[in-house]
Amino acid sequence: MSRVVPPTVDRDDRYFWEGVVEDRLMIRRCAACSYLQHPPTPMCPRCGSVDWTTEEASGKGFVHSWIVSRHPNEPDDEGRIVALVQLDEGPRLVTNLQDIEPERVSNGMRVEVTFKELDGVKLAQFRPATDGPL
Amino acid sequence: MAIRKGETAIVGIGQTEFSKNSGRTEIQLAAEAVRAAILDAGLRPADVDGLVTMTQDSNDELALMRNVGIPLVRWTSRTPFGGGGSSALIEHAAAAVSSGAADVVVVYRAFNERSGNRFGQPTGGPAPPSLNWYRPYGLDTPAKMYSLWFQRYMHQFGLENEDFGRYSVVARKHAATNPNAWFYERPITLEDHQNSRWIVEPILRLLDCCQESDGGVAIVVTSADRAKDTRQTPVPIAAATQGNVIDGNVIFNYYTPDTARFSQAEYVAKQLYESTGLRPADIDAAMIYENFSPVVFYQLEAFGFCGYGEAKDFIADGQIELGGSLPVNTHGGLLGEAYIHGVNNILEGVRQIRGTAANQVTGAARVLCAVGHSALILGEA
Numbered sequence: 001m002s003r004v005v006p007p008t009v010d011r012d013d014r015y016f017w018e019g020v021v022e023d024r025l026m027i028r029r030c031a032a033c034s035y036l037q038h039p040p041t042p043m044c045p046r047c048g049s050v051d052w053t054t055e056e057a058s059g060k061g062f063v064h065s066w067i068v069s070r071h072p073n074e075p076d077d078e079g080r081i082v083a084l085v086q087l088d089e090g091p092r093l094v095t096n097l098q099d100i101e102p103e104r105v106s107n108g109m110r111v112e113v114t115f116k117e118l119d120g121v122k123l124a125q126f127r128p129a130t131d132g133p134l
Numbered sequence: 135m136a137i138r139k140g141e142t143a144i145v146g147i148g149q150t151e152f153s154k155n156s157g158r159t160e161i162q163l164a165a166e167a168v169r170a171a172i173l174d175a176g177l178r179p180a181d182v183d184g185l186v187t188m189t190q191d192s193n194d195e196l197a198l199m200r201n202v203g204i205p206l207v208r209w210t211s212r213t214p215f216g217g218g219g220s221s222a223l224i225e226h227a228a229a230a231v232s233s234g235a236a237d238v239v240v241v242y243r244a245f246n247e248r249s250g251n252r253f254g255q256p257t258g259g260p261a262p263p264s265l266n267w268y269r270p271y272g273l274d275t276p277a278k279m280y281s282l283w284f285q286r287y288m289h290q291f292g293l294e295n296e297d298f299g300r301y302s303v304v305a306r307k308h309a310a311t312n313p314n315a316w317f318y319e320r321p322i323t324l325e326d327h328q329n330s331r332w333i334v335e336p337i338l339r340l341l342d343c344c345q346e347s348d349g350g351v352a353i354v355v356t357s358a359d360r361a362k363d364t365r366q367t368p369v370p371i372a373a374a375t376q377g378n379v380i381d382g383n384v385i386f387n388y389y390t391p392d393t394a395r396f397s398q399a400e401y402v403a404k405q406l407y408e409s410t411g412l413r414p415a416d417i418d419a420a421m422i423y424e425n426f427s428p429v430v431f432y433q434l435e436a437f438g439f440c441g442y443g444e445a446k447d448f449i450a451d452g453q454i455e456l457g458g459s460l461p462v463n464t465h466g467g468l469l470g471e472a473y474i475h476g477v478n479n480i481l482e483g484v485r486q487i488r489g490t491a492a493n494q495v496t497g498a499a500r501v502l503c504a505v506g507h508s509a510l511i512l513g514e515a
Contacts, residue, residue, distance in 0.1 A: 005259075005274065007266035017266075039267045045380065065286040065393065068335040069272035079335075080272040084282050084388050092388055094271050094282070102335070107289040123270055 059113035146175025146354030152472030163350030176365025184236030218507035220476035244350025290394035299327035309466025372515035377402035399436035
């Protein structure tokens with residue numbers, strides 16, 4: 001089992017972590033100009049609005065880049081695949097890949113969100129998409 | 135516009151030895167390096183009226199004044215980020231001198247980064263909110279954080295880890311003939327590189343990673359006019375600038391449109407070349423920050439020394455070695471000499487222009503010192 005550092009939830013990202021508890025991948029959209037921003041900011045860089053709406057993302061995207069994370073101080077036989085996923089909506093987010101071995105991972109592969117508790121922390125994870133290649 | 139060419143110069147450099155266990159406090163390292171730099175310039179502590187260091191430096195300006203005997207300081211500033219701001223140190227100092235805010239500015243950086251707080255180790259404890267997007271997923275060391283960026287470059291241009299190893303071999307080759315380098319007389323082969331352990335699969339092996347080092351360095355900046363009266367041949371600052379881009383990130387550089395390119399370095403390069411009228415072919419040597427070997431590849435391309443995706447061939451062809459078209463990290467870089475947060479690269483740039491480097495590039499007149507997020511050109515432009 002991997003060690004997981006829990007998030008320190010604050011005002012600007014509470015919507016995301018509350019969504020994770022409900023198995024929903026939430027992203028923020030500017031209430032004034034509809035700009036999607038992840039990681040979130042309190043002010044919209046496009047129009048200056050500080051009002052946001054949250055919406056559930058499709059949960060689908062592709063692998064932009066990926067690595068295998070191991071722990072040099074506490075050897076972790078499992079390792080974790082860390083991936084930068086580009087959502088179909090546009091924003092990129094860091095996550096882990098589940099249900100796949102490192103040698104099967106490729107840049108551009110289609111993935112979909114899944115939710116999993118690791119070391120007592122529930123996280124948005126991704127796995128190979130069931131809807132096949134794009 | 136970058137710092138205006140010809141108005142300022144570097145007139146002194148100083149350093150401690152580079153080690154794994156300095157046996158003294160960080161403020162002592164800073165004081166030793168600063169005093170050495172002031173004496174190198176032929177100046178006195180009382181001539182100094184400006185101090186610049188990194189935000190991350192533990193050495194308080196007032197404490198430094200009490201050690202070195204600098205009676206009065208009217209300009210201080212600190213640069214953003216860590217090593218990403220190391221060339222910005224010179225930008226800050228030159229800006230202060232050009233504006234009249236200070237006459238003689240000392241830039242310093244000193245730490246016990248191996249025997250004290252090691253940057254390469256996993257960070258423990260709860261994540262601050264800004265790291266909520268990274269730490270819970272297992273990005274707990276700089277090597278992992280940067281690798282998620284590097285992997286896209288490898289994918290885009292078809293590199294293997296062995297390609298990065300060819301840079302490491304050059305860095306260690308240069309260090310092997312630099313008595314100042316930790317890895318003096320200890321070159322490596324590509325086989326050694328490929329036999330070193332994985333740090334982040336399939337991106338970085340041990341020998342792709344910079345050292346962790348103890349030591350201090352300092353640099354004296356003053357006006358071109360005043361530089362004429364100092365002890366050393368002045369090294370002109372042709373240009374110095376930063377490159378901050380929206381959605382850019384120093385460590386988690388995942389959000390720019392094309393992550394197989396180094397957007398910040400491209401912005402820096404454009405400014406440096408436009409403000410000096412120089413072109414890549416005018417640069418005689420380059421000191422390129424490499425906390426990890428892939429950063430050299432990104433920057434060779436961003437600064438136009440080769441085309442996109444061509445850095446691996448540029449390096450494999452020997453172009454970055456002594457005698458090549460662009461000798462890179464002639465002191466051994468942060469892999470071979472030491473990791474003094476990148477600032478030791480600027481000292482090597484100064485030595486190259488002075489003609490006093492251990493691995494001297496014949497006739498070096500213009501040297502690029504680049505960190506991607508900030509960079510400068512030394513020499514006449």
